[in-house]
Amino acid sequence: MGKLATLSGVEIERVAFGTEQLGGYDWGAIDLEAIELAVDFAVNNGCFLFDTADCYGKGESEKRLGKALCNSRSNAFIATKFGVRFDEHGSVFYDNSPDYCERALDSSLERLNTDYIDLYLVHWPDRKTPLHRLFEKLESCREDGRIRCYGVSNFSLDKIDNLAGYWPGFKFFSMGFNLLNCNEKLRINDICLNKGLIFLAYGVLAQGLLSGKYSEKSTFDTCDRRSRGTSENFKGEKYLENLKLVYKLRHLAQKHPPWSVAQLAIKFVLEELPHSCSVVGVKGRQQFTENIEPSTCPIGSDLLEQVRCISQLTQVATV
Numbered sequence: 514m515g516k517l518a519t520l521s522g523v524e525i526e527r528v529a530f531g532t533e534q535l536g537g538y539d540w541g542a543i544d545l546e547a548i549e550l551a552v553d554f555a556v557n558n559g560c561f562l563f564d565t566a567d568c569y570g571k572g573e574s575e576k577r578l579g580k581a582l583c584n585s586r587s588n589a590f591i592a593t594k595f596g597v598r599f600d601e602h603g604s605v606f607y608d609n610s611p612d613y614c615e616r617a618l619d620s621s622l623e624r625l626n627t628d629y630i631d632l633y634l635v636h637w638p639d640r641k642t643p644l645h646r647l648f649e650k651l652e653s654c655r656e657d658g659r660i661r662c663y664g665v666s667n668f669s670l671d672k673i674d675n676l677a678g679y680w681p682g683f684k685f686f687s688m689g690f691n692l693l694n695c696n697e698k699l700r701i702n703d704i705c706l707n708k709g710l711i712f713l714a715y716g717v718l719a720q721g722l723l724s725g726k727y728s729e730k731s732t733f734d735t736c737d738r739r740s741r742g743t744s745e746n747f748k749g750e751k752y753l754e755n756l757k758l759v760y761k762l763r764h765l766a767q768k769h770p771p772w773s774v775a776q777l778a779i780k781f782v783l784e785e786l787p788h789s790c791s792v793v794g795v796k797g798r799q800q801f802t803e804n805i806e807p808s809t810c811p812i813g814s815d816l817l818e819q820v821r822c823i824s825q826l827t828q829v830a831t832v
């Protein structure tokens with residue numbers, strides 16, 4: 514189960530490298546050099562999908578990733594996103610217009626220091642651009658070679674189901690999925706199987722909560738999104754409820770070495786969604802090596818069933 518064939522013929526590993534943290538922003542203490550070393554380790558140990566976006570660190574994630582990959586571009590599958598913009602006050606707005614797509618793509622290519630992007634994702638729906646106009650634009654970018662394929666992120670599954678099958682370059686869809694939030698499993702698997710798309714799960718560790726290292730006593734820096742109301746899973750009562758589940762997972766991991774809490778959480782997603790790739794955010798090589806282990810390490814059916822039971826105890830959570 515270690516690899517996934519993409520439709521452009523490249524085989525990628527099933528655990529992907531999330532690089533929002535490489536943007537250096539909003540994730541608490543970040544050692545950029547440690548992440549860059551992890552990128553270096555990754556390219557020497559497989560063909561990994563690197564997930565970035567033009568808005569991560571306002572372009573810094575793409576720039577740093579491009580620099581870190583400069584000698585190993587052909588051994589990396591780069592996924593970047595467009596459509597999240599900032600106005601003059603720094604407020605976010607969404608823009609999926611074909612004109613903006615054209616400009617955003619060239620800027621991403623420049624920052625990433627490459628002449629093609631393996632996967633170009635529409636980051637969020639803007640609820641105004643007609644999707645056929647956007648997809649025509651993406652098809653033309655594919656035909657001129659700047660992108661190899663494209664997809665959508667955070668779109669409704671109904672929309673994705675309707676769009677899939679008509680557009681030759683439309684190959685991926687992405688949204689949050691983890692053992693706190695897995696209600697859409699059947700629908701996602703159905704789209705993958707019947708429409709031939711690959712699913713990119715993000716939030717697989719629920720922003721680190723499912724690594725098992727946080728407790729009631731944990732505090733987060735003000736420069737860390739987990740200190741604010743924007744991270745639902747880390748807020749008030751919900752956080753305490755989530756921790757109860759994390760402690761059950763920790764107990765399970767302790768009884769089944771060498772599994773760690775993070776590895777059980779990642780394995781759960783890989784098993785529940787066989788046509789998916791799990792994007793896990795990385796702060797250094799140690800986290801990365803721990804996170805990729807589940808893609809090759811088999812899990813016993815009893816242990817998997819126990820993880821599923823823990824997941825079923827949860828209410829719907831947001832990532």
Ligand SMILES: NC(=O)c1ccc[n+]([C@@H]2O[C@H](COP(=O)([O-])OP(=O)(O)OC[C@H]3O[C@@H](n4cnc5c(N)ncnc54)[C@H](OP(=O)(O)O)[C@@H]3O)[C@@H](O)[C@H]2O)c1
Nearest residue numbers: 531532533564666715716717718719720721724793794800
């Ligand atoms: N398409 C979209 O709209 C979208 C949205 C969000 C994210 N993403 C992508 O998904 C990636 C993942 O981000 P996420 O928000 O989804 O978070 P996540 O992967 O659930 O959690 C990532 C965080 O967990 C901690 N962590 C990772 N591995 C660990 C390990 N082995 N042991 C202990 N802690 C570990 C790290 O933070 P600490 O060490 O600080 O705890 C890391 O920053 C992002 O980098 C981005 O590329 C995409």
